[in-house]
Amino acid sequence: MSSSAASRTRARGARRSDDLPVPFPHAGGVLLADQAQLDPMELLHGLVADLRAAGGRVVTGARVQHVSVIGRPTVRWDGGRMSSDTIVLATGAPTVDRALHFARLEPQRSYALAFDHPDPPDLMLLSAHGSSRSVRDAPGDGAARRLLVGGEGHTVGRARHEQGHLDRLREWTAEHFPQAVETHHWSAQDYTSPDALPRVGLLPLGRGRVHVATGFAKWGMTNGAAAALAVSGQILGDPVPWAQRLHRGRGRLPAAVGMARINAGVAAAGSLELGRAALKPLPKHVPEGEGAVGREGLLPAGRSTIDGRTCTVTAICTHLGGVLEWNDADQSYDCPLHGSRFAPTGEVLEGPATRALALRDDDHS
Structure with a gap:
């Protein structure tokens, strides 16, 4: 994150937990010091502004389909193409997969609800056991704030009734926040590696000019930033020492066990869906x-x-x-x-x- 983007984020209302009241009584946990909350969209707008100020170009509504193997690295999408000295693929699951990343990642969906509430707690909460629940507030209309409740993650395509996950979040919210009135609901997709570390490095057949970053395991605000530092260090010739763990320093046995578990689940799910369809x-x-x-x-x-x-x-x-x-x-x-x-x-x-x-x-x- 650039210093200007960070300062804009702080100026627009990031709050520290050591300034907040005691935990919400239903949380059953403790309040951690030195925590901060920010609006990710404000951060994104700041980063885009910095990129454009440096002469960068932002293309939206485009889906990457191919990256060239020979010649200058060129990205092709549905409707256009762009060449660059260096390319970074950070597309969730890599759409150009020359390293079998799809066999090394487990895709996860999770859900979130937004509510109008007269007094949402000034806290960020995350459950430590049982079904996952996360709670925070967010800006609403005018001076109002909204309550956000998330959780209910599962592997993509293996839930017979995804709507049931949203319903369970609604039931939990009604129990703990009876004054909440739902305004929005949505879901997100994330990818987890066998050892829960991001997968960051060079893409094969990219001649050292095509980088990939994936496997943020629902922690994109931190793992995405770590991946960006690791990739930029590689590109600029000033690598950060801890990034070696992301590039190649993985324990072979735990990674092999994790990959075996992921691919066993793939085989079982594929057979099950084929049988149901038949x-x-x-x-x-x-x-x-x-x-x-x-x-x-x-x-x-x-x-x-x-x-x-x-x-x-x-x-x-x-x-x-x-x-x-x-x-x-x-x-x-x-x-x-x-x-x-x-x-x-x-x-x-x-x-x-x-x-x-x-x-x-x-x-x-």
Whole structure:
């Protein structure tokens, strides 16, 4: 983080925990000193402003599909391309995967709710046991503040009823914050490595000019910053000593055990989804706001009706052929193998897949 971005963040209301009141009584924990809370969007805006001031360019709404192997490193996305002396891929799961990162990462989804509340606690809380729960406040409309509650993480594509995770968060909030009125809900996707450390280093066949950073394990505010320092040190020829642990200093046995666990889960989930799709015929009609995956013809198919539009797609992930599952919370098709996600109309939402699903039928009626 640049000094100017950091100073702007502090000036816009970051608060320290040693200035806050005693913990909320339902938390069952202790208040840690030297903690600070900030609005990540304010930090992002500051970083973008610094980048542009240094002559950088920001391109949004683009999905990276390829990085060249020969010649000057060139990134290609759906609709354009850009060349650079150095490229850093920090795309969640690397969309250009020459090091089999998809086999070394476990994709996780987690959920969050925002509430209007007359007096949200001035605290950041994180559960230490049982089902994960995190609590903090955030700016609301005008001078008001909102209560944020998050948790209920699970492996992507392996929950039969994602909406149930949101419902459990709502029930917990109603018990502990009965005055809370829900205003928003959303979910996020993160990736965890076998040893829980970020995976940061050079991408094979990149001639030392293509870097990758992933595996932040839901701690992007800290692990993302650590990865940025490690990568920038490599690029500028001034490596930070502790970054060697991220680049290559991993214990072989724990990493091997972790990878074996991840890939055993992949194999089991793939077999389970394939069996379900083979046994269950695809419904001819699905209600508004819903979707389903089942057997239709030779290949598994998915059918959904969203905003009056019914679409049928081939429900096979374009990454490595996993049979997809319908996500009833996000209205998407999710892959239980490596976490790729697709819109009801087949477009890619999350990698490592880069190609859309085949559209079998599109009924606008």
